[in-house]
Amino acid sequence: MMNGSDRELDFLFAEYRATVEVPEAGTHFMPKLWERIESRRGFAFQWKRVTQVFVGSAAVICLFITGMLVVPRSAAALNHATYLDVLAEAHPTENLAAQGIARYDIPESNR
């Protein structure tokens, strides 16, 4: 239910709508609008460029880090193989046979 004040308020709003004059667009409206569009476009372009550079640099850094991680691994694999050699060299079969760990067969030519 609407009371008196409600109706008065509606009337006031209607009157407000009638009283507000709508200005016409000035002659500079469109040129100014395009000016603003262009200036933001310039900013957007610069921002895009900065972003591209950033993404590019990030990709290069990623590749570099990946390379760094991969290269030491292959080196480690190499070391692993060398380790066995080093171990074998450090403990010749003769020594192991003397300690009774391994059997040492004397070569045929030495008999």
Next chain:
Amino acid sequence: MLVEFELIQKARSGDDAAFNQVVVAYRKRIFGTVSRLIGRQEDVEDVAQEVFLRLYYSLDQLRTSEVFEPWLYRLTVNASYDYLRKQRRRNESRMADLSEQQVMMADAVAGGRVNSEEQRRRQVKEFVGSLLDSVSEEDRILLMLKEVEGLSIKELEKIYSVKENALKVRLFRARQRVLKAFESSKKVVKRSEAPID
């Protein structure tokens, strides 16, 4: 719609002439809405330009023709809201502590005792503006769209992407606050008119 969707699609694909046509078609409507929402004639052009600027840079997000107008309204509402917030036009005063000038304004509007039509118009505008100061900028705009622009709840639903009931509640509360401010102003006027013993 004031323009064919093909024109909007052309504008979207970077055709500046098509975008110009869209602006020309909707310029008057946007000027009207912005004028009523912000209430300051001298800044209408600036806010309207901001609306079209935002339109230009968000056209690529538009998918269907039906959403174009509610979406343009939303851009208008957002630009007007940003303007109002920047201006900090809202003062915290309620009608209960109206200034002498505002009391005179309310009195003149209520009684119709004003010298000229021009003066009355100005007073109505300022009085409604001061009544709307009793609500937040968001509610002010919502109330304006409903009461002054005459948009339906369905249209507001599309603009705000909010459920009907939530909108109704918000509108009701905002209107109640404005009504309270209006009634307070009437009381103040009556008190000021009462004979002094």
